[in-house]
Amino acid sequence: MPAHIPNLLSPDQIAEYRPLIEAGNWIDGRTTAGVQASHAKHNLQLAADCENAGTVRNIILQALSANLLFRGFSLPRTIFPPMFNRYDGGMTYGAHVDNSVQVIPGSGGQMMRADLSATIFFNDPEDYEGGELELETASGTEMIKLPAGDMIIYPTTMIHCVTPVTKGSRLASFFWIQSLVADHASRTLLFSLDRAIIDLRARTEPNDPAILSLTNTYHNLVRRWCDL
Ligand SMILES: O=C(O)CCC(=O)C(=O)O
């Protein structure tokens, strides 16, 4: 199941940083695609060494580390440095798979497993037509187009595409996450336990022994399943 993280970036942050991204150094998106994906990819990306991209990348990494919903859902071990893409009129990214293993830029060749893929929207849905992120889920196709500042995270195992933009421009950040827990089903169980504990903690005496016991169980399951 994908997760929707609302307001990862605030409207003020979007207003401040979108112009920086717009003014960055845009290049053909095919430079970073795998062999299969490069045939389907028709978009633009900010160059890896673009200074403006570096500034906004750090803001995103700070927002991710402060976001409990993101942390609980993905249990991040490694986050690929966020990149930025743009689809102008006619641009699209056809059905493709993301590489299972990615080399982390600037790391001297260190690799990470891509468990989860993420898109942060930098435009509101009214700013462009088309440009839906389409996910092939077990229960059918899901079309995603979120307000500026919101993020979608989905298992990298899913075939996906971005439908053609027919009007306006679509600006986004995208990246991958290696989770501490490789197995998606186990990670999903941990997330629902985590959410239930947070909910209980808000409604119960914090020293309630049942909360202590559930929290202990949560951490013991992470200990059992994490691949550190
Ligand atoms: O732009 C997006 O929402 C997704 C981009 C994507 O699928 C990719 O770069 O692999």
Ligand SMILES: [Fe+2]
């Ligand atoms: Fe992709």
